Ligand code: ARG
């Protein structure tokens with residue numbers, strides 16, 4: 119049941135209008151649908167095809183006449199009417215059971231309230247429909263439900279009518295003025311309260327903004343509301359894009375598979391990305407809310423007004439919208455150094471999650487060629503690598519050129535369902551550029567490897583930079599063609615300053631964007647007065663692995679001086695990675711671990727350099743993760759990596775103890791909590807200082823962590839202190855965990871943190887995770903809770919998960935199978951934790967294979983999990 123991009127055909131019928139009537143009841147909801155359809159002139163197919171899943175069909179009428187079996191056929195979730203006139207009105211009545219729906223796909227009940235999730239193919243769980251994104255229609259929705267239980271009735275667009283019905287019921291009628299694909303449909307019927315305000319749009323219109331939450335959470339909606347207003351303003355200013363509705367709603371729900379959903383005018387959010395105040399949310403949570411509120415809002419243009427022709431084009435809206443939310447978050451900080459920190463975090467995400475995906479059995483191009491289950495392709499490749507691809511247009515064309523491309527894209531495609539190629543064509547045409555080769559970023563999977571070497575000629579004052587590229591084979595793609603790679607380069611002089619650049623006769627400032635299009639090219643810089651240190655791939659100008667034979671001295675020079683903060687950070691990461699790999703090898707062989715003074719002193723210099731933002735220093739001090747180290751090894755030894763990294767942390771803690779204490783004191787944030795970047799940066803630096811001190815614990819560091827835990831005025835400091843206590847195995851850890859639980863037992867999102875911290879702690883083994891699962895607050899049914907424990911253990915605690923006895927894998931197999939019975943989408947995510955199994959020692963591999971085969975052999979496995987497991991076993 120693999121679906122291929124090349125098999126796309128246009129729909130046989132188009133839908134102009136949809137009228138939906140809902141009689142909402144948790145056990146049996148009646149859905150009445152009335153579709154006006156017409157034959158698609160662009161199609162050669164004859165009949166009508168509707169999709170439906172887990173529905174009970176009660177009635178089906180075409181142009182007023184009841185259809186009987188024989189007039190239509192239903193097989194494997196497709197309803198076919200083979201003979202139909204050109205103009206059709208279909209009336210369909212179906213039944214569904216939202217309360218039984220544990221998949222959280224389609225119409226479901228969470229905490230007694232009704233919600234929907236229709237992307238990608240959830241609408242077919244609500245009614246029979248040509249549920250594909252290239253069928254766009256205008257919707258009118260009538261909701262009927264018990265008034266006491268469900269006082270709030272919401273759907274897309276504008277409220278046009280509301281009132282009471284007999285038997286204690288009421289109704290609301292909603293109309294969405296814009297055509298939309300079915301995946302953007304949404305309804306909410308619930309007992310909720312809202313924070314609202316009217317907001318003046320650029321053109322003078324007033325828009326009503328609402329954030330809906332459960333009673334008791336109105337003290338946690340301010341930041342989401344502020345982020346929404348900032349998003350609306352930003353899209354007006356940066357892209358000239360306005361809100362096209364009079365009303366924009368955000369609704370928070372605690373049972374949700376993903377982060378949030380951009381349903382037209384009615385965004386539905388995981389509570390994690392809405393609810394915040396200083397008592398319960400960390401700086402990272404606040405940043406997540408800003409980014410996700412922005413992301414969903416920006417989808418209104420990039421996704422909703424212009425949508426995808428088919429699901430292979432998913433990155434058309436997701437890559438672009440992630441890029442937009444990244445730019446939004448960067449602009450909200452406003453300073454260059456603040457922007458750079460957001461960029462560093464993006465690079466870290468790519469290396470932590472996307473590069474491994476690109477190198478594993480699920481590797482796929484940004485625009486996949488095939489899938490079994492589309493929900494498995496909401497990936498870091500489609501989202502984050504997709505955003506990198508969009509960013510490269512901006513790097514190649516400049517900000518203004520990119521804006522011109524965006525303007526043309528909307529001019530050409532408003533209210534259409536289009537392809538990634540259409541976006542590329544708009545960028546090319548608006549700028550008079552040939553971007554044909556750039557297409558390979560969409561079609562070829564795998565992370566390109568950029569190999570660079572430099573040669574300085576003191577007689578001719580030239581510096582020759584040779585750039586070569588290659589890309590490893592990925593499943594189904596043995597050979598790759600060269601990519602069009604923007605490589606931003608600077609040359610540092612001995613004084614650490616950027617040398618002025620002339621390359622190919624053209625002058626640049628301190629940074630030149632070279633365009634590598636061949637397998638190998640030489641770029642000659644002229645007028646180079648001294649032998650430079652090259653700073654290559656500035657601002658991470660392309661999602662590639664860079665190999666350059668840097669010496670320690672060159673890296674130290676870059677780490678101290680590079681004017682590009684991303685590469686300055688990168689130099690530190692390289693210094694650390696080299697050492698981590700050596701320490702890991704030493705640890706594996708049981709030989710002595712040693713860390714050189716040069717490295718320690720480089721770290722000290724950054725730590726105490728008060729001319730640098732605290733947030734930058736925090737990032738520079740943060741070592742590559744155990745996962746990133748693992749990605750560098752041919753045969754991964756999780757325990758040796760862990761020991762090496764812990765050793766490095768402890769030595770830094772010991773050797774920099776006095777400076778760490780001083781920076782801790784210098785970066786306190788007294789007074790009222792504020793999530794702004796400067797304050798968050800100070801907390802980040804202070805808390806990484808605490809983490810290093812706790813990695814080399816003595817009575818002072820322990821007292822410091824305990825005091826911070828007791829006295830902290832915000833969740834960021836609370837969590838940091840608790841993590842330090844847990845990781846240093848402080849005698850105070852158990853009591854602190856207990857206190858934390860008791861204080862927040864009413865705050866589900868905080869209890870998630872309580873599980874997550876324990877799951878990721880180096881001291882937590884499989885047996886402890888099993889016992890945490892027996893805690894009364896644990897449930898597999900809530901995705902946030904399941905992720906907090908299972909995912910944080912499987913992905914965030916590699917040394918324990920990969921226990922040599924294979925107990926982690928057996929546990930993983932059990933949980934994937936248990937979750938699959940409830941919620942295949944979440945189960946398939948957990949299944950991905952085994953992606954890199956072929957990189958481990960033969961002994962571990964054998965045990966991982968056993969676990970994979972166990973899951974593969976489970977009865978009634980979902981498509982979602984089957985696809986992930988099959989690919990892991992066959993690639
Ligand atoms: N379009 C949503 C977003 O990126 C994601 C929804 C995905 N949901 C799913 N079940 N695949 O904001």
Ligand code: ZN
Nearest residue numbers: 413417436439
């Ligand atoms: Zn999105």
